[in-house]
Amino acid sequence: MTADAIAMDGKVAIITGGAGGIGEATARLLTARGARVALADIAVARATALAAQLPGAIAVPLDLADEASIQAMVGQVVAHFGRLDVLHNNAALLGPEVARNDGDVERMDTDLWDRTYAVNVRGTMMACRAALPALRESRGCIVNTVSNLALQGHLIQAAYSSSKAAVIQLTRAIAASHGRAGVRCNAVAPGMTMTPALREAFPPALRQLVEDETLRDRLGEPEDIAEAVAFLASDAARNITGQVLVCDGGSASHVPGLAGFRAFLGEEPA
Numbered sequence: 001m002t003a004d005a006i007a008m009d010g011k012v013a014i015i016t017g018g019a020g021g022i023g024e025a026t027a028r029l030l031t032a033r034g035a036r037v038a039l040a041d042i043a044v045a046r047a048t049a050l051a052a053q054l055p056g057a058i059a060v061p062l063d064l065a066d067e068a069s070i071q072a073m074v075g076q077v078v079a080h081f082g083r084l085d086v087l088h089n090n091a092a093l094l095g096p097e098v099a100r101n102d103g104d105v106e107r108m109d110t111d112l113w114d115r116t117y118a119v120n121v122r123g124t125m126m127a128c129r130a131a132l133p134a135l136r137e138s139r140g141c142i143v144n145t146v147s148n149l150a151l152q153g154h155l156i157q158a159a160y161s162s163s164k165a166a167v168i169q170l171t172r173a174i175a176a177s178h179g180r181a182g183v184r185c186n187a188v189a190p191g192m193t194m195t196p197a198l199r200e201a202f203p204p205a206l207r208q209l210v211e212d213e214t215l216r217d218r219l220g221e222p223e224d225i226a227e228a229v230a231f232l233a234s235d236a237a238r239n240i241t242g243q244v245l246v247c248d249g250g251s252a253s254h255v256p257g258l259a260g261f262r263a264f265l266g267e268e269p270a
């Protein structure tokens with residue numbers, strides 16, 4: 001890979017959820033590589049404060065649950081920069097209240113299910129739809145953020161994980177329909193990633209369970225995901241489309257129960 005291939009000079013990128021932990025790291029990396037970014041977020045004050053720190057960046061209000069807001073956001077970005085090269089669908093319905101109430105289907109709050117799908121699936125689809133004309137013109141690309149929870153069953157977060165699985169299939173559908181027109185569409189699947197919000201909210205005992213299953217000696221950082229997004233958004237990934245790049249320290253790559261096997265074999269956890 002040459003430095004030229006990963007450069008983003010002259011490119012314009014929308015980052016939905018750009019004011020969040022992974023969104024901020026991605027915005028900083030894309031900007032450092034020469035892109036001008038639009039931070040599209042429901043948290044307008046945070047997006048505005050971050051945009052002020054990044055050369056050429058703007059903040060744009062966005063509510064992914066509202067189609068008019070999505071169309072206005074894309075329109076505003078294209079009017080401001082005159083082009084669009086990358087749509088990074090990074091925003092999702094998250095937070096402690098959401099995580100607490102999203103469990104097994106038998107005790108699923110149907111309203112939470114609907115809100116999750118409205119933002120994560122419907123909102124992502126509508127953002128793609130709104131951005132595609134400009135992306136066709138620039139022969140640009142889409143990078144959707146999903147999750148390694150979309151790849152395996154779990155006791156928790158049935159709404160969140162299945163919504164992210166839907167986005168994986170949406171990724172492939174868009175890649176298939178728009179590849180010949182020059183638009184690539186890929187997904188990045190993070191594992192647990194230590195954003196400021198998660199560092200604060202995640203119970204240490206649960207964090208330890210996740211650490212025990214990672215193949216590396218640490219959990220992911222927002223900058224790890226930013227690197228994967230920046231790669232897929234760059235010309236270095238020009239022949240990659242319809243793919244899911246799992247960026248979880250190998251957590252989803254092995255047979256279950258690694259921590260138990262380590263103990264059985266008498267190995268110290270790394």
Ligand SMILES: NC(=O)c1ccc[n+]([C@@H]2O[C@H](COP(=O)([O-])OP(=O)(O)OC[C@H]3O[C@@H](n4cnc5c(N)ncnc54)[C@H](O)[C@@H]3O)[C@@H](O)[C@H]2O)c1
Pocket residue numbers: 016017018019020021022023040041042043062063064065089090091092093094095119145146147148189190191192193194195197198
């Ligand atoms: N952090 C992790 O461990 C982890 C793991 C797997 C996947 N992910 C995925 O990475 C992405 C970023 O997550 P994060 O950890 O940085 O979360 P975060 O909460 O720090 O950021 C999410 C951002 O999305 C914005 N947002 C929420 N609802 C919105 C809406 N309706 N319209 C517009 N913006 C909205 C929030 O304001 C926030 O700025 C998400 O798609 C998440 O599912 C994160």
